[in-house]
Amino acid sequence: MNVPGWLMPHRITVEPYAGDGAYGPTYGPREMVAALVVETRKRVHDREGREAVATAQIITAPDLDCPPESRVTLPSGRITRALAVTPYTAPGLPVPQCTEVMCQ
Template sequence: MSAIPQWLMPHRITVEPYEGDGAYGPTYGPGAEVAALVVEARKRVHDREGRAAVATAQIITAPGLSCPPESRVTLPSGRVTRALAVTNYTAPGLPVPECTEVMCQ
């Protein structure tokens, strides 16, 4: 099916993909600005290591977003946060749009 329609993503966010830890802490790839739907609400999620965490922002964006857990995300409000969990939603053969969901700290 197709990607989520652009008109459903009124916000702009910046994603700096996590590349690993270096000698001076985490390292990130170049930032990319993408269209998204951002909902700032508290929700319980599990991080990449399976620990319970509280997400304070849910982001829905087009499929194929390069945003591994621990990536740095700048929200429309200017708040800088990190990605806790990333889920790609696909529905082959069904008439629903595909998208990527990012839950942020």
Template sequence: MRVPGWLLRHRVTVEPYDGDSAYGPTYRPPVEVRALVAEANKVTRNREGVEVTSTAQIITEPGLDCPPESRLTLPSGRVTKAISVANHTAPGLPVPQSTEVMCE
């Protein structure tokens, strides 16, 4: 079961992180996705395991291409970066599959 589409009330633009170049980070072309956005401060851990504060959390359909360091534009117009990405699955259980992105 996937997260119901009627819950995904926002539109978020995702520019997937593609690596670093001599001129800084590079990104793949932007993609607009439907999401549920909560702009709230929460403590999470980054890729190195260091505690950081997430200022926005995004829930989307499963399979979102959004590696950490990806650039996201929230419905408010604020541009932020992905701290961590979690794919939630529960085969056989009546809970929806989704992708959760914690943002700076």
């Protein structure tokens, strides 16, 4: 079971991180995604284990393609990057599956 659509009233744009190129980071094609966005401050660890402060928490569908370092445009128009991405699944249990993205 996935998170119901009515719980995701916001729209964000995700450009999946594809690696570093000769001129800096490269990204995949943009995708508009339904999400629940909460702009809050939390301490998280980035993909290299360093402590960072996230300023936005995003909850979205479990099939989101958003590796750490992806570029995310929030509903406010602010462009940020994904620090930590966590899939939540509970096979066999009657709880919704989702993906949490913590953004810089």
